[in-house]
Amino acid sequence: MISLKCGRSVSALVLGLATLLPAAAQQDPQLDHQIKTISEAHHGRVAVYAHNLRTGQTAWLLPDEPVQTASVIKMGILLDAAEQIRAGHASLDERIVLTKANQVEGSGVLGELTSQIALTLGDTLRLMVILSDNTATNMAIDRLELVHINATLRAAGLRQTVLYKKVYIPAIGPMPSDWTKFGLGKTTAREMAAIMERFATCHLALDNSTALPADGKICGAILDMLRHQQDRDSLPRYLETLDTSETGSAIGNKTGALNQVRNDVALISSKAGPIVIAAFTWENSDQRWTGDNEAEQTLGKLAKAVVDRWSPQGLDPSAFRWENPLSSSGTDPKATAP
Numbered sequence: 001m002i003s004l005k006c007g008r009s010v011s012a013l014v015l016g017l018a019t020l021l022p023a024a025a026q027q028d029p030q031l032d033h034q035i036k037t038i039s040e041a042h043h044g045r046v047a048v049y050a051h052n053l054r055t056g057q058t059a060w061l062l063p064d065e066p067v068q069t070a071s072v073i074k075m076g077i078l079l080d081a082a083e084q085i086r087a088g089h090a091s092l093d094e095r096i097v098l099t100k101a102n103q104v105e106g107s108g109v110l111g112e113l114t115s116q117i118a119l120t121l122g123d124t125l126r127l128m129v130i131l132s133d134n135t136a137t138n139m140a141i142d143r144l145e146l147v148h149i150n151a152t153l154r155a156a157g158l159r160q161t162v163l164y165k166k167v168y169i170p171a172i173g174p175m176p177s178d179w180t181k182f183g184l185g186k187t188t189a190r191e192m193a194a195i196m197e198r199f200a201t202c203h204l205a206l207d208n209s210t211a212l213p214a215d216g217k218i219c220g221a222i223l224d225m226l227r228h229q230q231d232r233d234s235l236p237r238y239l240e241t242l243d244t245s246e247t248g249s250a251i252g253n254k255t256g257a258l259n260q261v262r263n264d265v266a267l268i269s270s271k272a273g274p275i276v277i278a279a280f281t282w283e284n285s286d287q288r289w290t291g292d293n294e295a296e297q298t299l300g301k302l303a304k305a306v307v308d309r310w311s312p313q314g315l316d317p318s319a320f321r322w323e324n325p326l327s328s329s330g331t332d333p334k335a336t337a338p
Contacts, residue, residue: 024056031059034305042298044260044284049189050306053200054273057310063190066160066182067280070256071107071132072263073163073185075195078225080144080152081125082204082218092122092221096143098135104168108133122221129225129254134167141166155206158194161187183258192265193278199223200267200274202325216326223322226252226267233291234264235277237300239307239315250315252322259287262295266303269320270311277303 031050039046039061047062084090095118103111108131119127119136121143127136141149146163153161164179164186165171171179178186198204202219205211227249232240236251244250253266265278279299286294307315321327 025051025058026056028057028059028309031057031306031309032061034309035059035061035302038298038301038305042281042284043286043294044298045282046298046302047189047280048277048302049193049279050275050277051193051197052270052273052275052310053197055310059306059309060189064160064188066178066186066188067263068182068258068261068282069161069185069187069192070183070258070261070263071134071137072192072254072256072265072280073161073187074128074132074137074256075192075254075265076153076158076161076163076185076187077128077137077140077144077149078125078222079156079195079198080149081121081140082199082222083152083206084144084148085218086204086212086215090121090144092120092125094121095119096121096124096139098139102135102138102142102166102169104134104138106134106168107131108135110135110139125222126225126228130228130230132229132231132255138166138169152206156194156198158187158191161185161191161195189278189280192280193276196265196267196276196278199226200276200320200325211326216324219326220322220324223252223267223325226254227322229253229255231255233293233296234262234299235266235268235279235303237296238304239268239300244317248317248322250317250320257289260284262293262299264299267320268303268307269315269317269322270307271313271316271319272311274320275306275310277306279303 035048047065049060049063051058098115098117100115110133124136124139127133149163199219199222202215204215234255250269251266256263261282263280268275279302281295284295
């Protein structure tokens with residue numbers, strides 16, 4: 001369960017949280033034009049939403065176009081996990097059992113292991129993120145419950161973001177008429193960016209109430225998963241050239257891919273402030289499953305254009321408090337998550 005150690009006043013916490021709120025949006029027409037130019041050169045369709053949380057700068061292309069999520073919908077599962085943990089209904093330390101029924105093909109390693117082993121919920125979510133493990137995803141969905149995950153997405157104000165089913169397992173019960181078009185999940189670039197922004201600002205309270213002292217550690221645990229995500233061929237592609245195992249990454253991201261789809265959503269710690277980018281490509285001509293896939297390169301070009309425009313001085317992994325976004329703004333950094 002969550003251990004709360006309140007070392008500072010509620011008023012200090014509220015004042016600190018105000019400093020984390022994104023600045024008022026300021027559209028960047030020049031960057032919009034760059035994004036449009038890069039997207040027009042791509043052999044497929046592209047939707048993008050980018051936001052500098054410090055300066056308020058924004059840029060986009062088709063930000064409200066409903067798109068296939070592929071594995072990017074796992075961000076929605078993370079959001080629900082955070083909500084259930086902060087409510088005391090789940091714990092990162094609780095154990096769940098790998099069953100044969102949840103073992104499926106595709107990305108990850110759990111599908112290759114012997115069933116009936118037990119993993120913590122935290123380790124299950126970590127595998128779901130860093131390896132995009134499909135079996136771990138099914139385990140998490142069973143534990144958190146599909147209905148609850150989607151209710152959390154609705155409560156967060158995400159009207160176009162839906163998780164339809166478990167991965168590679170037939171849907172159960174009546175389904176919305178559009179699920180065959182979108183498959184595993186549906187979202188928009190703006191809405192997926194909003195989920196990442198909740199973690200970046202540690203705005204977990206869906207009713208906009210005051211943050212709990214333990215929220216920072218919950219956000220930190222999730223951001224740590226995203227920061228260690230191992231597929232770096234898309235948005236991070238042209239941004240990080242150092243050995244991040246030694247320096248620590250300046251990027252936390254979650255990818256998703258299907259034959260005609262390549263997606264990525266990222267939080268980037270730049271010297272000009274934290275930048276969130278959500279980018280989706282679909283109807284792609286290049287369907288190769290290699291790092292040279294055109295869509296992977298297009299996503300990388302988009303991210304580089306955003307960072308070059310908003311932070312020409314580059315990235316700084318230490319500029320963002322990954323371990324606890326609230327620790328410098330009135331929350332006790334010793335508060336512990338489950």
